[in-house]
Amino acid sequence: MSEIRTVGVIGAGQMGGGIAQVAAVAGFETVVFDAFEGAVGKCRALHDKLLARAVDKGKMTQSEVDNARKRLSYASSLDALRNADIVIEAVVEDPQVKKDLFKQVLGLVSGHAILASNTSSISITELATAVGDAAPRFIGMHFFNPVPVMQLVEVINGLATGPDTTERTIALARAMGKTPLPANDRPGFVSNRVLMPMINEAFYAWMEGVAEPEDIDGIMKLGCNFPMGPLRLADFIGLDTCVHIMEVLAEGLNNPRYRACPLLKQLVTAGRLGDKTGRGVYEYPAK
Numbered sequence: 319m320s321e322i323r324t325v326g327v328i329g330a331g332q333m334g335g336g337i338a339q340v341a342a343v344a345g346f347e348t349v350v351f352d353a354f355e356g357a358v359g360k361c362r363a364l365h366d367k368l369l370a371r372a373v374d375k376g377k378m379t380q381s382e383v384d385n386a387r388k389r390l391s392y393a394s395s396l397d398a399l400r401n402a403d404i405v406i407e408a409v410v411e412d413p414q415v416k417k418d419l420f421k422q423v424l425g426l427v428s429g430h431a432i433l434a435s436n437t438s439s440i441s442i443t444e445l446a447t448a449v450g451d452a453a454p455r456f457i458g459m460h461f462f463n464p465v466p467v468m469q470l471v472e473v474i475n476g477l478a479t480g481p482d483t484t485e486r487t488i489a490l491a492r493a494m495g496k497t498p499l500p501a502n503d504r505p506g507f508v509s510n511r512v513l514m515p516m517i518n519e520a521f522y523a524w525m526e527g528v529a530e531p532e533d534i535d536g537i538m539k540l541g542c543n544f545p546m547g548p549l550r551l552a553d554f555i556g557l558d559t560c561v562h563i564m565e566v567l568a569e570g571l572n573n574p575r576y577r578a579c580p581l582l583k584q585l586v587t588a589g590r591l592g593d594k595t596g597r598g599v600y601e602y603p604a605k
């Protein structure tokens with residue numbers, strides 16, 4: 319079993335940036351790539367802020383942060399991932415975009431490198447078709463937002479994923495301080511099969527006037543001990559992502575009960591995507 323020393327991350331957004339930060343802090347050489355120069359700059363600035371906060375709070379020493387920083391590099395060319403022992407993709411939830419990227423990555427990395435997708439619901443077996451004979455090295459490694467805080471990594475084997483790939487991925491997740499748990503390659507895996515219909519139902523409750531958003535969220539927070547109510551969580555995840563996951567569930571499970579709530583879809587049509595656009599169910603003026 320070849321050891322993972324260098325972690326490559328594709329996508330410097332919220333998820334990719336979080337994965338890269340956790341990997342570097344855990345001691346891995348880490349390269350984070352994004353085709354958009356602006357995204358790389360934003361990611362670096364966020365790392366600076368979060369790592370400085372970790373020192374202020376006494377969670378890391380300054381020298382630990384300095385060492386993590388030395389292990390972290392940022393790239394706007396995919397070529398920088400050449401030496402990665404695992405490449406974790408965290409880009410937009412579009413199967414074609416992901417497949418195109420994996421095809422390119424396959425031509426760069428060594429024959430032992432793991433190809434992992436952080437997809438929230440797209441079939442791992444389908445994505446693995448992009449890499450042909452390398453499908454045994456393809457796996458789902460699903461992190462949760464915010465990555466530095468959330469404990470879980472959902473590990474999803476595709477039909478062809480090899481045992482060595484699963485073992486190395488589980489070992490990496492543990493080395494990153496996470497708890498890996500397995501899920502089969504079915505629509506939404508476990509996390510979004512269970513979470514997303516609950517969020518969708520909260521939109522139906524709002525649409526049907528069962529209660530106002532603040533009260534729906536308050537009831538679920540205080541009554542079920544959720545850290546965020548389902549509507550606040552939808553804003554945090556991104557309403558467009560929620561619609562996308564519901565569509566994957568509806569199509570993959572061929573059941574109308576997974577249809578995205580019309581109100582949720584309407585907010586997306588209006589460009590109200592949640593935290594990232596400054597307005598979703600709620601308003602976030604600072605963003």
Ligand code: 3HC
Nearest residue numbers: 368375438461462463464465466467468510545546551555
């Ligand atoms: N990055 C890094 N750290 C962060 C962070 C971020 N973006 N946001 C918050 N934190 C840290 C804070 O620094 C703080 O750390 P500390 O304990 O060392 O002080 C800690 O998290 C708690 O933060 P706050 O005190 O500011 O706020 P809260 O107590 O309200 O916690 C929260 C914020 C951790 C986001 C909490 O509300 C929560 O757990 N919410 C639910 C999140 C969740 O369900 N995520 C999963 C989404 S589903 C998903 O990702 C899958 C996808 O496929 C859809």
